[in-house]
Amino acid sequence: MASETRAGVTVDLCSDADCCSIWFDAKELDLCWHTIHPTSAAPEFRIPERGFSSRSCPRCDIVMRTAGWTDLVFDRCTKCLGLFVERRELAALRREGAPVVTTNAISAFRDVAIEHGLDTFLASNLLLSLLRVFSR
Numbered sequence: 001m002a003s004e005t006r007a008g009v010t011v012d013l014c015s016d017a018d019c020c021s022i023w024f025d026a027k028e029l030d031l032c033w034h035t036i037h038p039t040s041a042a043p044e045f046r047i048p049e050r051g052f053s054s055r056s057c058p059r060c061d062i063v064m065r066t067a068g069w070t071d072l073v074f075d076r077c078t079k080c081l082g083l084f085v086e087r088r089e090l091a092a093l094r095r096e097g098a099p100v101v102t103t104n105a106i107s108a109f110r111d112v113a114i115e116h117g118l119d120t121f122l123a124s125n126l127l128l129s130l131l132r133v134f135s136r
Helices: 028-036 087-096 105-115 120-134
Strands: 002-006 009-013 022-024 049-056 063-069 072-076 083-085
Touching: 009 028, 022 028, 028 083, 049 072, 072 087, 083 087, 105 120
Parallel strands: none
Antiparallel strands: 002 009, 009 022, 022 083, 049 063, 063 072, 072 083
């Protein structure tokens, strides 16, 4: 990876010429986002979890998880919260923005809980606990 400053934020670019992907440390995507779209909500906290990734975190060397939406999927480290964003995904994010509508009530609840300060793991477990209590 090679460091480069974009929009006042230093990010890491994949050194593979065919890849051209970007590694954002936690909150760096939001910082870059606000320079391009100053009035819209930052996307990082709204990115829903999806599943397991095939990539390892370049910082923590653990398997990352995928995060995103149907046509816009990133790789996120659960430890350092860094994001690996492919070039085409970044272009789509710039062009279309982050989707505002979550896909289901579980994702919506988790997004609101995270927005109010709960971490992703706690928000997800709180919702599952509530569902178990009220489904009896």
